[in-house]
Amino acid sequence: MKKQKTKVGYIAYQTTREEICRLGGLGICDTCNSPEGNGYLVPILNRWLCPRCYEKWEVEAVYYAEDIHIEQKNLKYYESIIPLTDSNEKAQQGGHLKPFRILGITPKGTCTECATKHAPEQPHNQQSLTYQYKFYDKHGRWPTWADAMKHCPEEIKNYWVEALKEHGIEVTA
Numbered sequence: 001m002k003k004q005k006t007k008v009g010y011i012a013y014q015t016t017r018e019e020i021c022r023l024g025g026l027g028i029c030d031t032c033n034s035p036e037g038n039g040y041l042v043p044i045l046n047r048w049l050c051p052r053c054y055e056k057w058e059v060e061a062v063y064y065a066e067d068i069h070i071e072q073k074n075l076k077y078y079e080s081i082i083p084l085t086d087s088n089e090k091a092q093q094g095g096h097l098k099p100f101r102i103l104g105i106t107p108k109g110t111c112t113e114c115a116t117k118h119a120p121e122q123p124h125n126q127q128s129l130t131y132q133y134k135f136y137d138k139h140g141r142w143p144t145w146a147d148a149m150k151h152c153p154e155e156i157k158n159y160w161v162e163a164l165k166e167h168g169i170e171v172t173a
């Protein structure tokens with residue numbers, strides 16, 4: 001299976017029917033029940049989706065940083081059972097600026113900086129590719145969590161620094 005990132009920053013795996021059978025799946029979409037040869041395994045949902053349902057979900061999905069432990073738990077399990085054949089992650093995460101991504105229009109009702117739904121005083125989604133590329137375009141480097149919460153009031157910053165620490169992420173200014 002191939003690992004990739006969704007538009008808002010979740011992980012998804014492109015898998016074949018054979019691969020999903022290793023997890024006890026039948027190659028049937030968990031959303032529309034259509035039998036498929038290929039589909040997408042989505043750790044945050046713990047579901048296997050056909051390409052149509054996956055595309056629909058990817059467009060509508062909203063990133064919730066507080067749910068990432070669910071994704072992490074499921075993806076460790078999947079990766080322990082189905083070997084990764086190739087990873088697109090590196091290419092997406094750095095080195096090559098892809099200008100077309102910067103022009104991407106963010107979904108309605110989401111923050112224009114990071115394409116994630118959050119209140120203005122809350123941090124941007126540092127994991128969002130939209131945010132990462134926009135930031136890179138402006139500053140010539142990749143954003144850190146400290147950058148993502150620069151605009152936040154002190155007490156919200158402190159809250160996030162603590163919450164991220166619990167997930168093993170150290171925020172340094």
Ligand SMILES: [Zn+2]
Nearest residue numbers: 029032050053
């Ligand atoms: Zn489907």
Ligand SMILES: [Zn+2]
Nearest residue numbers: 111113114124
């Ligand atoms: Zn934002």
